[in-house]
Each structure stands twice: as structure tokens, then as C-alpha cells.
Amino acid sequence: MSSRRMTTIAGSLVTAAFSTVMICSFTASADEGPASGKGGKAVDEAPAGVKLTTTLPGTISVDNSSQKTDLTAGVKNDGSKDSGKIRLLVVGFDGMTVKNVQGCSPIEEKDLPEGSNSGFSCPIDNLAAGKSKSYAVDATFDLKKTGKICLPVQTGDGKKTFWQQGPVPFGTTNPSPNAPATPLLLGTDNKPVAPGGDAPSELPKTGVGRDLLPLGAAGASLMAAGVAGLWWSQRRPRHTAA
Numbered sequence: 001m002s003s004r005r006m007t008t009i010a011g012s013l014v015t016a017a018f019s020t021v022m023i024c025s026f027t028a029s030a031d032e033g034p035a036s037g038k039g040g041k042a043v044d045e046a047p048a049g050v051k052l053t054t055t056l057p058g059t060i061s062v063d064n065s066s067q068k069t070d071l072t073a074g075v076k077n078d079g080s081k082d083s084g085k086i087r088l089l090v091v092g093f094d095g096m097t098v099k100n101v102q103g104c105s106p107i108e109e110k111d112l113p114e115g116s117n118s119g120f121s122c123p124i125d126n127l128a129a130g131k132s133k134s135y136a137v138d139a140t141f142d143l144k145k146t147g148k149i150c151l152p153v154q155t156g157d158g159k160k161t162f163w164q165q166g167p168v169p170f171g172t173t174n175p176s177p178n179a180p181a182t183p184l185l186l187g188t189d190n191k192p193v194a195p196g197g198d199a200p201s202e203l204p205k206t207g208v209g210r211d212l213l214p215l216g217a218a219g220a221s222l223m224a225a226g227v228a229g230l231w232w233s234q235r236r237p238r239h240t241a242a
Helices: none
Strands: 006-009 014-016 040-042 052-058 057-062 069-075 084-096 097-101 116-124 132-141 147-155 161-171 181-186 222-226 231-232
Touching: 052 147, 052 161, 069 084, 069 147, 084 132, 084 161, 097 116, 097 147
Parallel strands: none
Antiparallel strands: 006 014, 040 161, 052 069, 057 069, 057 181, 069 132, 084 097, 084 116, 084 147, 097 132, 147 161, 161 181, 222 231
């Protein structure tokens, strides 16, 4: 069974407690690397005195049998004033599928960002100055693909995005198909394992997501803005049947 840790961020002790998921044979919950804001960038101007950022672990581990993994997504206010109502979104791309986020609600398929496969919305009534909040995230990672995750921080109504981390990749340059688990590094494009356990000859890229992907969630969408990734700005149009 995956273990859950109590994470101390900016002096605030936050307990990430929720129903854990059984991992077959081996746990994919290796010690996470130091929390990192890699791939993050401010977008819309936050209220005076409010400074919102997010963090992801520097390292996660994927169970090679079940494809299951878990991680901690954090949001913090390094400003001098309270944030008021905000929300954190946790969105998966490509080989990384977000299965559950503690205390959060799934984003409906029709409102998911373009190119994403899963997402959760986490409402926060207020994040006091100097405080932080963390969320336990259950996910799967298909090691035959690359995989990314994105953490936008928005106003409660989603009309503004104050900060967005990603879409930033997790991956490994040294896949180990015969090992019980594969460690993945934040900011590294995955070198997929080919059928039969062989890795492709193409060398992986490193860094945050570079593709231009229009996105939309709960009445808003992410769109590309430089190497830092995709910014939430307008709703994705629905496709209608002919």
C-alpha cells in the first residue's frame, strides 16, 4: 500500500490523508525528491501582496507492473496578504493520467484542456500569507509514452490564472523494464520503453513542455505562452455532430 507523508512547506504542517490505493507486489511510492517549482511562471497579475506558486516533487517512482505512482502537489502563498478564494488545477497529459487528488473534484471530460487526459479542480477558500497547502495525487504513468503534469492556480471563478507550473514532464533517460519500479525525474522527457523491454535509440529531450496546446477547463482554457507551458485563458469550443 502506498505510504503518505506529512509534508512541511514554509513552516506549515499539512497532512495529506485520503484513501490509499493498493499497489501490486511493489510500492511505487519512493521518497520524493525536494519540492520544485520547475517549469512554473506567473501569468495574470495577482492582487497586491499575494504571491502564489506551486511545487512538485523532484523525483517520483512508477511501479513497472501496475503503472501506479503517487506524488504531492503543493500550492503556497509567499506574499504578505491572504489570497482570498482560489483554486488549484491538477491536469495530466500523454502517458501520465491523474486518477485522484485528495479533497478535489474531477474536471468533466468536455471541459478538459485540449490534449489532456485527466484533471481535478481543488477549491481553496483562502490561503493565508506565508502558508501552503498540499494535495496527495494518485496517478498512473505509461512508461511506453512521455508524460506531463500541469498545475495552474486561478481565481475561484477561473477567470484569471495567477501562476502555472507546466505542463512539465516526468521521465527517465534510463528505462528499466525488468526492475520492480522506475524512478522518474521532474523536467525530463521520458525515454519510452519499447515492446519487449527495449528502449528506442532516440535520445530524450529535457525541460518543460514545448508544444502549443490549446486548453480549456470549467469555462476557461490553457494556451501556450513560451517555454514555461500553457496558460488558462479561453474556453475550448465543443465539437457538434454533423
